[in-house]
Amino acid sequence: MKLGRKIRKIKRDFLYFLKNTININLYNFIILQLSKKKFLQSKNRRKVILKKAHNLDILNNYEYRISSQNNEDGIIEYLESNIINPDKLFCEIGFDFNEFNSFNLIKKNWSGTLIDGDKIKCDKLKVCVNKYFKTSKINIYEDFIDFENINEKIERSIDKKNFDFFSLDTDGMDYWILEKLKFKPKIICAEFNPWLGASHSLVIPKKLNFNYQSDMYYGASLMAYKSLLNKKGYKLVCIESSGNNAFFINQDEFEIYFDELKIEKSFKYDPKFSAIFYEEVNKKLLKKNWINV
Numbered sequence: 001m002k003l004g005r006k007i008r009k010i011k012r013d014f015l016y017f018l019k020n021t022i023n024i025n026l027y028n029f030i031i032l033q034l035s036k037k038k039f040l041q042s043k044n045r046r047k048v049i050l051k052k053a054h055n056l057d058i059l060n061n062y063e064y065r066i067s068s069q070n071n072e073d074g075i076i077e078y079l080e081s082n083i084i085n086p087d088k089l090f091c092e093i094g095f096d097f098n099e100f101n102s103f104n105l106i107k108k109n110w111s112g113t114l115i116d117g118d119k120i121k122c123d124k125l126k127v128c129v130n131k132y133f134k135t136s137k138i139n140i141y142e143d144f145i146d147f148e149n150i151n152e153k154i155e156r157s158i159d160k161k162n163f164d165f166f167s168l169d170t171d172g173m174d175y176w177i178l179e180k181l182k183f184k185p186k187i188i189c190a191e192f193n194p195w196l197g198a199s200h201s202l203v204i205p206k207k208l209n210f211n212y213q214s215d216m217y218y219g220a221s222l223m224a225y226k227s228l229l230n231k232k233g234y235k236l237v238c239i240e241s242s243g244n245n246a247f248f249i250n251q252d253e254f255e256i257y258f259d260e261l262k263i264e265k266s267f268k269y270d271p272k273f274s275a276i277f278y279e280e281v282n283k284k285l286l287k288k289n290w291i292n293v
Contacts, residue, residue, distance in 0.1 A: 015120050028127050035124040036131070038098040042067040043107065043132060047074075051241045053268035057261060059238035059247070067103035070242040072189060076101060079187050079237075079247065080164060082255050087164055091115075091154055091185070093145050093177075094169035097124035101167040101189055110164075111137040113157045117144040146208055147176040154183060162186055162253065169245075172210040175203045175220035175293075179228060186253040188234060194243045195281045196221035198267035202290040216281060217288050222246055222263055224293050235260040243268035 019027050047064040050071055062078040063071035080086060090112035092102045102112055106129070116122055122142040129138050139157040143149075166185035168174050174190060195216045196202055203220035204210070212218050225246060226236050234248040237258040249258060269278060 012120055015123075019119075019123070028123075031120075031123050032127040032131060035097060035128055039124075039128040039132070042098045042103060049074075052270050052272070053241045053243055054271070055266065055268060056241060057238065057266050058259075060241050063241060067099060067107075068101050069099055070244065071240055072101050072245055073104045075238050075240060075247055076104070076165065076187070076189070079249060079254075080105075083164060083186055083253055084255050085253075087160060089158065089160060089163040090165040090167070091158055091163065091183075092165075092167040094167075094171070095121065095125070097121050097128065102165070105165065106133055106136055106138060109136070112165075113139040113141065113154065115141045115143050115145055115153060117142065144209075145170060145177060147173055147180045147206065148208065150177050150180055151182045158183070162250070165189070171212040171218050172204070173206070175224060175228065176206045178225070178232075184233070184250060186250050188229065188248040189245055190225055190229075190248065191219065191245050192222040192225050193219040193285075194222075194269070195278070195285055197278075197282050198222065198263050200224075200286070201227055201293050203293050205289055205291055216285060220293075222267065226263060227293060236263070237261065239266055239268050241268055243270045 018030065045066050047066055049064050051060065051063060059075055059078065062074045064074035065071050066073045088110040090102045090105050090110055092100055092112070093115045095114055095116050102114065105112065114125065119142050122140050126140050129136060129140065143153055145153055162184045164185065165187045167189040168177060169191040170177065178190065200221050201223040203224045204218060229248045233250055235251055235258065236246060237249050237260065238247040239261065251258060
């Protein structure tokens with residue numbers, strides 16, 4: 001294990017120890033002190049444009065970042081501003097306490113639900129939201145989401161089937177989770193596996209308790225997501241310029257018409273990786289166990 005990961009593990013183990021041994025109010029105070037600097041940096045950050053790929057589509061022109069990982073904030077804002085009957089309700093699965101796709105929506109007084117399997121991340125976000133967004137209606141749950149429990153976990157706090165925005169990033173079974181999703185959000189942001197390229201329709205085999213090993217063997221290709229979500233009534237309208245997240249919409253919910261992207265034309269490669277590196281990783285990945293869909 002590398003030194004940085006060892007240090008993070010020691011910190012995490014220490015916080016687990018504190019949570020189980022000291023008064024909860026003291027624990028929350030400590031967590032807030034450890035978290036507030038990064039949280040406030042994201043909260044107060046100005047718009048930054050981090051465009052990476054060169055083959056940009058129309059919606060990439062609206063990209064910017066405030067508190068999302070890349071340029072998702074700008075795409076989300078543009079799409080949600082064109083919803084016919086917005087309810088300003090979101091659900092995001094998989095987040096970091098200071099960097100997630102719905103952060104900017106919370107700043108705009110949206111309500112919603114955030115779910116992640118990491119206890120410390122959830123605790124950090126809870127104390128920060130309670131401190132800096134006291135009037136917000138935000139539910140934060142520590143849970144591991146899979147294709148068997150997805151609907152019941154969302155139903156705890158959201159009863160509207162076509163809420164505005166859904167973001168999914170579990171580094172694993174996302175395709176199978178979307179397959180089982182009974183809700184029909186107006187906008188879906190899904191992380192795909194860019195290392196599988198533009199032409200393959202592949203998904204990792206269905207498995208409960210999947211644990212990502214940082215080996216790029218996870219999730220599904222963009223082609224697989226498009227095929228699945230087309231069947232559910234969605235169209236692919238944007239690939240964020242870092243080439244990791246794709247946006248799908250239910251066209252019936254929008255005031256303006258959006259053209260569907262053709263993956264072979266609009267697929268994006270992050271220029272920080274060379275074409276040779278992409279090819280090498282792709283060849284190794286294709287030797288692993290995938291399901292053609």
